[in-house]
Amino acid sequence: MRIEIKMVLVLTVIALISGLVLGLAYEETSPEIERNLELAKERALKKVVPNVASYETKQVDRYTTIFTAKDSSGNITGYGVLIEGSGFQGPIKLMVGFDTTMMQLTGLEVIENIETPGLGNRITEEWFKKQFVGRVPPIEVVKGKKPVNEHEIQAITGATISSRSVVRIVNTAQSKLISSLPRASYSPPNSHSQVAQRQNGGQKKVAISAARTHRKIEKRKRVKEEKSISLAEQKSEEPDTTCLKYMSEFVRPIRRCRTIPMPDSLDAFLACRGAGDSIIGVIVRGTGFMDRIKLLVAMDAGDFRIIGIKILDMAEGEAFGNGRDSTFWSQFNGRTPPLALKSDENPSGIDAISGATETSEAVITIVNMAKIRAEKALSEIQS
Amino acid sequence: MGVITISLLTMGGIGLLFAIILLLAYKKLAVEEDPRIKEIEALLPGANCGACGYPGCAAYAEAIVLEGVPFNKCAPGGAEVVEKIAKVLGVEGVEVGERKVAQVMCQGTDEAALDRAIYHGINSCRAAHFTLGGDKECYWGCLGFGDCVLACPFDAIHMTDKGIPLVDRDKCTGCGLCVEACPRDIIELVPISQKVFVLCKNEDRGANARKYCDYACIACRLCVRNAPQGSMEMKNNLAIILDHKQVDGEAEKVIAKCPTKSILKLVDDEGEFHLPPALEGAKIVPTLKR
Amino acid sequence: MKKAFVNGLVKENPVLVGLLGLCSVLAVSNTAINSVFMAAAVTFVLVFSSLIISIIRKLIPDQVRIPSFIVVIATFVTIADLFLKAYFPEISKNLGPFVPLIVVNCIILARQEAFASKNPVHYALADALGMSIGYSWVIILLGITRELLGFGTIFGHRVLGAWFHPFVVMLLPPGAFITLGVMVGTMRWIQAKTSKS
Numbered sequence: 042m043r044i045e046i047k048m049v050l051v052l053t054v055i056a057l058i059s060g061l062v063l064g065l066a067y068e069e070t071s072p073e074i075e076r077n078l079e080l081a082k083e084r085a086l087k088k089v090v091p092n093v094a095s096y097e098t099k100q101v102d103r104y105t106t107i108f109t110a111k112d113s114s115g116n117i118t119g120y121g122v123l124i125e126g127s128g129f130q131g132p133i134k135l136m137v138g139f140d141t142t143m144m145q146l147t148g149l150e151v152i153e154n155i156e157t158p159g160l161g162n163r164i165t166e167e168w169f170k171k172q173f174v175g176r177v178p179p180i181e182v183v184k185g186k187k188p189v190n191e192h193e194i195q196a197i198t199g200a201t202i203s204s205r206s207v208v209r210i211v212n213t214a215q216s217k218l219i220s221s222l223p224r225a226s227y228s229p230p231n232s233h234s235q236v237a238q239r240q241n242g243g244q245k246k247v248a249i250s251a252a253r254t255h256r257k258i259e260k261r262k263r264v265k266e267e268k269s270i271s272l273a274e275q276k277s278e279e280p281d282t283t284c285l286k287y288m289s290e291f292v293r294p295i296r297r298c299r300t301i302p303m304p305d306s307l308d309a310f311l312a313c314r315g316a317g318d319s320i321i322g323v324i325v326r327g328t329g330f331m332d333r334i335k336l337l338v339a340m341d342a343g344d345f346r347i348i349g350i351k352i353l354d355m356a357e358g359e360a361f362g363n364g365r366d367s368t369f370w371s372q373f374n375g376r377t378p379p380l381a382l383k384s385d386e387n388p389s390g391i392d393a394i395s396g397a398t399e400t401s402e403a404v405i406t407i408v409n410m411a412k413i414r415a416e417k418a419l420s421e422i423q424s
Numbered sequence: 425m426g427v428i429t430i431s432l433l434t435m436g437g438i439g440l441l442f443a444i445i446l447l448l449a450y451k452k453l454a455v456e457e458d459p460r461i462k463e464i465e466a467l468l469p470g471a472n473c474g475a476c477g478y479p480g481c482a483a484y485a486e487a488i489v490l491e492g493v494p495f496n497k498c499a500p501g502g503a504e505v506v507e508k509i510a511k512v513l514g515v516e517g518v519e520v521g522e523r524k525v526a527q528v529m530c531q532g533t534d535e536a537a538l539d540r541a542i543y544h545g546i547n548s549c550r551a552a553h554f555t556l557g558g559d560k561e562c563y564w565g566c567l568g569f570g571d572c573v574l575a576c577p578f579d580a581i582h583m584t585d586k587g588i589p590l591v592d593r594d595k596c597t598g599c600g601l602c603v604e605a606c607p608r609d610i611i612e613l614v615p616i617s618q619k620v621f622v623l624c625k626n627e628d629r630g631a632n633a634r635k636y637c638d639y640a641c642i643a644c645r646l647c648v649r650n651a652p653q654g655s656m657e658m659k660n661n662l663a664i665i666l667d668h669k670q671v672d673g674e675a676e677k678v679i680a681k682c683p684t685k686s687i688l689k690l691v692d693d694e695g696e697f698h699l700p701p702a703l704e705g706a707k708i709v710p711t712l713k714r
Numbered sequence: 715m716k717k718a719f720v721n722g723l724v725k726e727n728p729v730l731v732g733l734l735g736l737c738s739v740l741a742v743s744n745t746a747i748n749s750v751f752m753a754a755a756v757t758f759v760l761v762f763s764s765l766i767i768s769i770i771r772k773l774i775p776d777q778v779r780i781p782s783f784i785v786v787i788a789t790f791v792t793i794a795d796l797f798l799k800a801y802f803p804e805i806s807k808n809l810g811p812f813v814p815l816i817v818v819n820c821i822i823l824a825r826q827e828a829f830a831s832k833n834p835v836h837y838a839l840a841d842a843l844g845m846s847i848g849y850s851w852v853i854i855l856l857g858i859t860r861e862l863l864g865f866g867t868i869f870g871h872r873v874l875g876a877w878f879h880p881f882v883v884m885l886l887p888p889g890a891f892i893t894l895g896v897m898v899g900t901m902r903w904i905q906a907k908t909s910k911s
Contacts, residue, residue: 048446048778049443049444051443051775052439052443055785056435057436060432061428061431062793063431063792063793064427064431066797068427073801074803077800081803435785439785447777
């Protein structure tokens with residue numbers, strides 16, 4: 042037959058036969074493959090959350106699925122967040138377990154990773170995963186020394202980036218969890234009892250801080266007449282210079298300014314402009330793509346609309362243009378957390394810094410945390 | 425839609441699409457190659473020795489078909505190949521010249537020739553030659569490191585224990601690679617029927633030459649005088665054969681008077697090759713790859 | 715036919731002499747068990763591709779030679795990949811993208827191009843088996859070495875006691891390259907010693 046026809050015919054036929062064979066092979070194996078995936082997820086869920094008789098799944102976005110675990114009576118026993126993020130060599134998929142308050146970690150399992158064997162791969166080791174149990178996000182990585190409080194875990198020697206990636210993904214998991222499930226499931230923790238329970242060698246410091254908080258709040262109670270968060274009535278104090286230093290960038294003039302001490306010593310500041318008009322500034326810490334990020338987020342104390350963000354600490358080399366691109370930061374002003382990156386499902390989201398998606402995402406997570414901390418801080422004053 | 429259906433459609437579609445693209449490419453770009461080129465290439469020995477003057481048998485085949493160059497240039501192939509090629513091309517056979525073989529024109533064995541130095545260096549004639557002219561007293565004599573042996577693709581030349589290489593006339597195809605390999609041009613391609621050879625390349629004055637080599641040509645002119653007029657000459661203290669047929673005709677007379685036995689009749693009248701006296705009793709030794 | 719088989723074992727070993735398919739050899743050989751599965755996958759693909767291509771060799775026009783080979787090879791690679799994902803998910807995860815990369819493993823395409831497409835089935839089969847075993851013993855030896863020196867275990871079983879400080883570098887690319895280099899060097903040395911001088 043003519044060479045032209047033969048050419049086309051032979052290649053097409055070979056391709057067709059290949060297609061047939063592969064289709065058959067796929068049909069044969071795909072149930073098994075599916076089953077393996079489900080089993081792996083279920084196994085991981087059971088490892089990180091106690092007492093799972095049944096569970097509901099909710100897919101939040103392409104990378105995240107939330108498992109609401111329930112016991113045999115149908116009560117919620119905890120949450121598992123299946124989340125994928127980037128590590129050092131490639132994506133890392135984790136199952137992160139949260140308690141019913143969504144604030145504390147109950148466990149961590151590494152589902153998938155292609156980190157360096159013998160180094161980054163060690164995130165799958167028991168000792169590393171165990172560290173996360175009982176920790177409270179936002180979590181930070183410490184190197185070369187033991188963690189001192191419930192926000193820290195120790196990095197793997199020689200695998201700092203992998204360790205940091207895991208921490209970053211865990212923090213993101215929490216913010217996604219909180220922003221995806223109904224408010225009713227979320228209850229702010231009782232900070233006093235939590236603080237008392239945490240005995241990680243920072244005992245004394247934490248105890249003093251707790252006592253101080255308690256004393257201050259009692260004092261407030263005595264003096265305050267209204268429940269409103271306006272501080273116009275508080276007249277008997279020295280000007281709080283720390284508070285003023287931080288807040289005057291966002292608010293002028295400031296009539297009253299006070300620091301709200303937080304149990305983890307990342308303080309919040311409440312600045313009052315006038316009757317009923319207060320701005321709360323929260324210091325938040327988190328992990329960026331490779332290194333720490335520390336921000337001061339100023340929000341309206343009533344509706345938590347963002348007034349402004351000040352970078353307190355951001356390592357150089359953190360993302361292209363070192364992340365100080367002002368067009369990026371100004372996007373936050375006027376918006377209310379929780380926020381997310383711009384996408385097809387979320388056209389009004391935040392535009393990432395081009396070439397620095399990881400950093401941008403990390404920042405958004407941190408800003409979302411800021412709102413939660415702000416709520417926490419405000420509730421402390423009220424209680 | 426079932427998986428299999430999708431799979432069939434996708435793969436079939438891709439196959440078809442690319443087959444068509446290839447078809448178009450073939451139409452536009454394909455070079456029509458004369459099938460005779462591949463045929464002739466298959467007939468050639470495939471040693472890629474370059475004796476024909478082309479970079480490999482494939483190139484020679486192409487040249488034969490496309491440029492019409494003479495197809496009798498393949499020495500290794502010989503007459504047999506020439507005939508076959510002629511058949512493929514549909515032409516009458518072209519005359520093939522007489523078969524040529526290599527001949528080492530030196531008798532400066534380790535016993536016969538003096539050294540002037542001890543050489544430490546790369547075991548290569550070319551390297552030794554360029555190192556202040558080699559370790560042999562005779563600047564034109566064979567250094568014996570075997571570059572010619574390594575160059576031969578037909579295993580037709582070997583080093584002997586006397587330090588001078590020996591050509592295997594049955595295997596030699598006359599490709600000429602050993603000739604190129606020798607830095608001193610000691611090897612020559614000669615007609616296989618030639619009988620008389622001057623086995624020396626020495627251009628030094630006779631008085632000196634005989635001091636360091638037993639078989640050196642001392643330019644005494646006895647052979648030239650006894651050879652037919654014009655068939656030999658003395659050039660640069662060395663006897664040269666100009667017309668070997670004439671010399672062969674008077675072989676015994678020409679070689680009789682040579683005092684150092686540097687001009688010899690190596691091929692007898694039956695066509696048998698005999699070893700030169702310097703190589704009597706020589707044994708083949710292996711030449712190691714560098 | 716025996717010659718075609720024996721060829722691939724040592725004399726023309728695809729990895730140590732041909733220096734082909736190094737990507738997979740270096741990447742997955744950090745543990746012995748991974749090496750074993752990789753070797754099995756390559757063997758499966760090479761043998762069956764050679765078989766099929768040798769059988770249909772007269773039907774394939776020269777112009778679509780390469781795409782045809784690749785489709786055949788890719789089909790078998792996909793089958794191997796699916797098989798591993800379904801029945802050995804842990805291993806599949808460890809081997810990662812290197813099973814799909816068998817499609818572009820030089821060894822396989824080279825054998826089809828040079829041998830299977832030009833020889834009858836029994837020769838092609840012998841050659842494929844020889845080359846596969848040649849590849850297999852190299853990668854398994856490499857895997858055992860790297861696991862032993864990098865973890866102190868073989869196939870997961872502790873062999874070297876607690877006194878042994880593992881050379882973590884063996885698990886990383888430099889270790890792989892160095893070990894392979896030593897193997898290639900040893901092979902050359904043996905070849906030089908035993909070749910006719």
